[in-house]
Amino acid sequence: MSTFVIGLSLAALLFILAAGLVLVFGLLGVINLAHGAFYMLGAYVGYQIAAWTGNFWLALALAPVFVAAVAWIAERLTLSKLYDREHYLQFLLTFGLILVINELVRLVWGVGYLRVDAPVLLQGSVDFGTFQVSVYRLFVAFAGLAAAGGLYLVLEKTLIGTVVRAASANSAMVSCLGVNVRRIRSSVFAIGGGLAGFAGVIAAPMVPLSLDMGLIVIIDCFLVIIIGGMGSIRGAVLGAILIGMTRAYGQNFIPQFIDPLTFGVLVAVLLVRPSGIFGRKERMA
Template sequence: MDTELILMQLFSGVALGAILVITALGLSIIFGMLGVVNFAHGALFMVGAYAGLWVASLTGSFWWGLLVAPIMIGAFGMIIEFVLVRPLYGRSIDDPLLLTFGLGYVLVEAVRIIFGSDGIPFPTPPQLIGVVDLGVGFFPIYRLFVIGLVILVLLLLWLGLEKTRFGLIVRAGARDPTIMRVLGVDIGKVWLVVFGLGVGLAALGGVLAGPMRSVNPEMGSLVLAEAFVVTVIGGLGSLLGSIVAGLLVGIAISMTALFAPEMATIVMFALMAVVLLIRPQGLFGKLA
């Protein structure tokens, strides 16, 4: 086993981790701010991929799909929050969980009815086809683009949350919504935007995954599991946790793929079990 291969494997792990981060981020944001466990996350990821494909086929450009679909599905997420999730605030945490769980099934079935259940080709944008030589091995240009975009999105999110007035309100609202209300902030609007943002991120993940995987109605089910594992390892609600855990899981999968490939899927669950035993609140989570 030579060093080049191990380095290449490490890089593949980081790249895979970047994809995991983007899928976990939306889930983590919604839970962190609203306390809602969004079980429709995987389905919204899938709907995002279909929406991206639809917009791309209308406009003839992947880039419009990448830009418009997350906004479109994010707006759809706001409707979900306003119409379905909002009446359940203040009730047990199980209620929104069950609601979104059911919503996931409805979305998958709706896509099956509209687009069929066979899956649809989602070609890689022509500008990003091909591989580059990294010195230690070849890597697809598209995946490098995904890593770059994920870094950009993380940077924007961080700036938005840490450096803007709205970010300040969101952070304060997550800590103590009652005080915010007393201070005259319409916390309902904040939650609306945050839910939309989380759903938009899920859709963005879906559009980005489209050219890497086959697009079909069930493509979100595994993503939901992966996103959960990453958020649980990172600590529910912690953004930094999601990022670190996403990279960690990506590298763990990649290294397992090298030495015991048949275990590559199980390893993330094993990692989660170990983290939960040692630090039940996750790597960056706060104890309730």
């Protein structure tokens, strides 16, 4: 049962990450390779804020905002210039962003491993009799749920969410209705970055902070999205649960084969449904 909760917490983390990627992909048509770098940045900035203030909650609140700002600046300065060019160029640009962000993090924090402690409130575990469950992992699972709920509410029930959904389907038409789509693109990219940063802070007490933490998680994130179907948040939920559980149970029973196993899940899904479980027509051929 504790494995189940671990799986849930992993799924939650992966979902928060994947949701950001899906949002950005849906509106901008770009797969942001630097998403993992934003995640890492969030973790490191969160660490720093927690180190300065001794307050994890403050870090949780502020780090994502910082990362969102960085993402916003990056989009305005670079990505927006490729607005009407081929998608693969935008894709490659985000790869360049990884290198720059990685180097900035290395510049500030160096190469060693850093650790962040969970706040006192969330430390320890809850005893359910036959099994124990880490409090923090429960918290992460709930955070994922909250993120999913929040995203749903904003996208489906607010005007701005409706406009974002419209622009994801047809941004030219949306601009013919008076909306400055470029500004919305920048904002969505920033929000995507913020979500990644949020995932980073949340993950910080669970994983060691290192320069390649982004890569480790981003591949799983990509798998989630490809399995769930690009452009679908619902798919991201399913994909996240699938991969999260695979990782958790795999770690328990066959730790040496986790990675082949997760990859195997991807291959299996692709064989059956190449566009993912909830996939729509591919946006990029």
